[in-house]
Amino acid sequence: MRTNAMGRGWIGLLLSLCLAACAREAAPPPVRFFAEGQPADLAEWNLLRVADGRLRLNRGVMPYDLNTPLFSDYAHKLRTVWMPQGQAAAYDAERAFDFPVGTILSKTFYYPRGEGDTVLRSADDGPDLRGGGLELSKVRLVETRLLVRRREGWIALPYVWNEQQTRARLMRAGELVPLRLTGADGRSEPAQYQVPDQNQCAGCHGTDMKSKALQPIGPKARQLNRDFAYDDGLANQIARWTRAGYLRGAPAPQAAPRAANWRDPGAPLDAKARAYLDVNCGHCHSPSGPGNTSGLWLDAATREPLRLGRCKLPIAAGKGTGDRRYGLVPGKPDESILVYRMLSDDPAVMMPELGRSVVHAEGVQLIRDWIAAQQGSCG
Incomplete structure (x- = not known):
């Protein structure tokens, strides 16, 4: 009896080790930062991946939201930030944070699905990441924009999702995506959603006429000073960024500015x-x-x-x-x-x-x- 019990124990241990090894093999590759070039496929960055019917975030890719977001034809947005290990953004009370070389900011534009081929005209209350990511059967992905901090400065890269929502390809010249927006009252209107070309990105992100260099717009203290529903519960974003090692020099949230x-x-x-x-x-x-x-x-x-x-x-x-x-x-x-x-x-x-x-x-x-x-x- 003792021998059989010991045998079963060894078998259990071996199975556990095998399962652990399989889990390690199944883990996605780490985020990849390209110091030069313009990868043709969003998947090459390993920031986001489509798996099990969801758009999922890779390890170390942190979602965030803004107190008051920019309006973009009623599109909803999944915003993320990633930085190389050991690097952190420097806090600024007024301007966008000073991000280190290697930072990748992403913004995925999507719509809740309506009936037929329509999408919903609704307010953006932040991404629903319960279950580990955006549930693709409930949303229409349009584009994912990257802002990448290279040694020579920021570069903007617009990636457009295919109809199957399996792949996003770089569209340097932009794209026009026809949509039909349906409101809660049932009325609908056409929208010609414009994915900007790389020059148009500078029209918004070139916030300083002297340098004319691209800069982030959203990740400022007044916009990030709010709670976000993380996997482990609600937490203030400034505090979470600090705890994760993504932000240095920040005061306690109650001492930071907050936009309405x-x-x-x-x-x-x-x-x-x-x-x-x-x-x-x-x-x-x-x-x-x-x-x-x-x-x-x-x-x-x-x-x-x-x-x-x-x-x-x-x-x-x-x-x-x-x-x-x-x-x-x-x-x-x-x-x-x-x-x-x-x-x-x-x-x-x-x-x-x-x-x-x-x-x-x-x-x-x-x-x-x-x-x-x-x-x-x-x-």
């Missing part, structure tokens, strides 16, 4: 509107951005009412004024150029100029409410 969530019913109207304008417009309309010559600065740091458009005459808007006199007329959103341009889908008029083909109705309403609540007149 533009959809938070409990947040002040001014804070929500300013957060929305900052992320959608402020990277261009700032003292150092490509839109600085307009004199309209919509970044978070600007406080001067005239710079924010209040009773401000346009400099060179042309057709973009819609025969309106001022950028922002207190109490009168319909007389404000800002609202007129947000409501337009004419490429010669609309703002932002890139990243959308449909009107963000909810965003426009927020800015309308903000202007309507302001007191005073333009004389």
Whole structure:
């Protein structure tokens, strides 16, 4: 009896060792950083992989979200960050963090699926990663953009997913993806989702006109200072990045700036509107951005009412004024150029100029409410 028990024990041990070895063999290869070149297939980076019906994150690839995200034709976004072992970003209270060489930021644009070939026009509440990744039967993947920090600076790479959602290929010239957006009320509208070409990426990420170098836009302290639903529970992102070794020099979250969530019913109207304008417009309309010559600065740091458009005459808007006199007329959103341009889908008029083909109705309403609540007149 004792011999049989010992035999069974040895067999169990051997089976455990075999299973462990198989598990090790089945583990995906580590993330690969390319110091040069432009890999044709997203899979070559080993950041994300399609497995068991899900889009999964590799080891060390950390998801994150923003308090108020950029609007992109109602697309939802899965954002991730990866850095080489032992490297960390340097904290900055105002600007995007200073990321080390080897950093890879990814942003996957997707839509919840509707009936037939439609996708849902819905607010982005952050990616649902329960089960280990995005469930592909419930989403339509469109593209994954990479921002890669090389020694000479950042490079942007747009990868477009095939219809089978098995592969994403580099599309340096961009691509136009026709979609049909369906709202909760059942009404639908066409959208020509534009995957930007590499030059257009610089239109948003070239936030400093002096250097004209690409820079990240989203990963700033005020945007990351929020909780995220990680596998092991909710945790503040700044604290988690610090604990993971991805961030150095950060204060406790309560001492860091925090942007408002533009959809938070409990947040002040001014804070929500300013957060929305900052992320959608402020990277261009700032003292150092490509839109600085307009004199309209919509970044978070600007406080001067005239710079924010209040009773401000346009400099060179042309057709973009819609025969309106001022950028922002207190109490009168319909007389404000800002609202007129947000409501337009004419490429010669609309703002932002890139990243959308449909009107963000909810965003426009927020800015309308903000202007309507302001007191005073333009004389």
